[in-house]
Amino acid sequence: MSYCLNPRCPKPENPTDVKFCTTCGSKLLLKERYRAIRPIGQGGFGRTFLAVDEDKPSKPRCVIKQFYPQAQGTNTVKKAVELFNQEAVQLDELGKHPQIPELLAYFTQDDRQYLVQEFINGLNLAQELAQNGTFSEKQIYQLLNDLLLILKFCHTRQVIHRDIKPENIILRESDRKLVVVDFGAAKSATGAALNQTGTSIGSPEYVAPEQIRGRAVFASDIYSLGATCINLLTGRSPFDSYNTNNDTWVWQQYLTTPLSHHLSRILNKMLESIPARRYQTVDEVLHDLNTQSPVLNQPQITAKSHVQSSPTLPPQVVNSTPSQIDLELEELKTQFMGGKSQANQVQPTNPISQPQHKSEIDQELEEMKAKYLGNNNSPNP
Numbered sequence: 001m002s003y004c005l006n007p008r009c010p011k012p013e014n015p016t017d018v019k020f021c022t023t024c025g026s027k028l029l030l031k032e033r034y035r036a037i038r039p040i041g042q043g044g045f046g047r048t049f050l051a052v053d054e055d056k057p058s059k060p061r062c063v064i065k066q067f068y069p070q071a072q073g074t075n076t077v078k079k080a081v082e083l084f085n086q087e088a089v090q091l092d093e094l095g096k097h098p099q100i101p102e103l104l105a106y107f108t109q110d111d112r113q114y115l116v117q118e119f120i121n122g123l124n125l126a127q128e129l130a131q132n133g134t135f136s137e138k139q140i141y142q143l144l145n146d147l148l149l150i151l152k153f154c155h156t157r158q159v160i161h162r163d164i165k166p167e168n169i170i171l172r173e174s175d176r177k178l179v180v181v182d183f184g185a186a187k188s189a190t191g192a193a194l195n196q197t198g199t200s201i202g203s204p205e206y207v208a209p210e211q212i213r214g215r216a217v218f219a220s221d222i223y224s225l226g227a228t229c230i231n232l233l234t235g236r237s238p239f240d241s242y243n244t245n246n247d248t249w250v251w252q253q254y255l256t257t258p259l260s261h262h263l264s265r266i267l268n269k270m271l272e273s274i275p276a277r278r279y280q281t282v283d284e285v286l287h288d289l290n291t292q293s294p295v296l297n298q299p300q301i302t303a304k305s306h307v308q309s310s311p312t313l314p315p316q317v318v319n320s321t322p323s324q325i326d327l328e329l330e331e332l333k334t335q336f337m338g339g340k341s342q343a344n345q346v347q348p349t350n351p352i353s354q355p356q357h358k359s360e361i362d363q364e365l366e367e368m369k370a371k372y373l374g375n376n377n378s379p380n381p
Contacts (some may be wrong), residue, residue, distance in 0.1 A: 010023060018338045030107075035054055066113075067081070084184070101120055102184075109115060137259050143232070144225070147164075148289075150178070155282060160184065161224075165224065168182045208273075222278060231268070236251075251267075
């Protein structure tokens with residue numbers, strides 16, 4: 001099928017092999033090569049279509065964005081033009097990253113502006129959430145490590161995305177990589193631009209407080225990514241995971257899978273409402289994220305339960321771990337003896353050759369330990 005791009009055409013559907021709309025006579029091919037197949041989205045500033053590039057033998061799919069502002073008012077339309085032009089500029093630079101759609105063309109035809117970009121085949125994360133349910137901690141670790149590197153690429157080039165949300169992150173079907181799309185709200189973060197109050201743009205559920213006031217910074221994208229993560233972990237809108245009466249996040253109450261304190265702490269810092277208390281750079285988040293392997297994290301925040309519990313360990317595992325007082329006494333013993341602690345020395349391979357009596361210092365330390373622990377040193381029933 002060919003779809004007519006004339007917004008006023010009463011019957012835009014056409015056969016595949018025609019070059020002009022059978023209803024209104026409008027030209028169906030853009031730049032003699034891009035043919036729209038069907039509409040896939042519409043916003044306040046334009047429409048989006050799935051299309052094919054007929055200039056190539058394989059006729060690969062692509063996306064056509066048509067600038068068609070619905071809003072009224074000179075200033076609003078002027079801002080819309082600015083944003084549309086800006087998206088083309090951003091994609092021309094950022095599309096060099098393998099996880100950002102490539103800009104294929106940008107032009108004007110029939111007094112309308114068009115942007116053609118690479119088509120990413122796959123579900124966005126909002127669709128993934130609806131189809132497969134909430135994300136696990138492992139999935140969130142993978143997601144953060146992937147997306148933070150894409151944001152770093154953008155921020156290094158002085159671009160703030162300003163609209164990070166599940167709908168703008170696609171899980172590409174071919175390689176299962178995440179792709180960030182829709183740079184229509186992206187802003188250049190040059191020194192002059194950062195010192196000016198801009199337009200409040202983005203999806204309210206995921207937008208940082210300073211961005212609502214038109215003062216987006218790099219940390220604003222970090223906030224939006226944090227809000228995206230709690231949506232994927234809880235299946236709830238970030239609005240529903242925030243207690244406005246107490247001015248605090250309560251998303252942990254709605255977890256459907258266990259989450260470690262390590263990741264919980266990182267997400268809470270990403271979601272700080274005051275920018276100065278938030279992570280300032282992507283590198284800071286990546287550093288904290290990878291200081292401890294997710295495999296080593298024992299879940300401490302239990303799904304659906306508000307009571308924190310520790311996993312039950314076998315007795316031999318518990319007994320093999322020295323207590324804090326044992327460690328302190330060993331250190332004290334090391335200081336008295338002026339050498340290495342026996343805990344750190346290589347033990348003889350023949351257990352018979354080990355001394356069967358305690359030294360004087362060992363006996364004194366045992367007495368100190370018994371005095372310190374008192375009745376608490378008795379074994380649990």
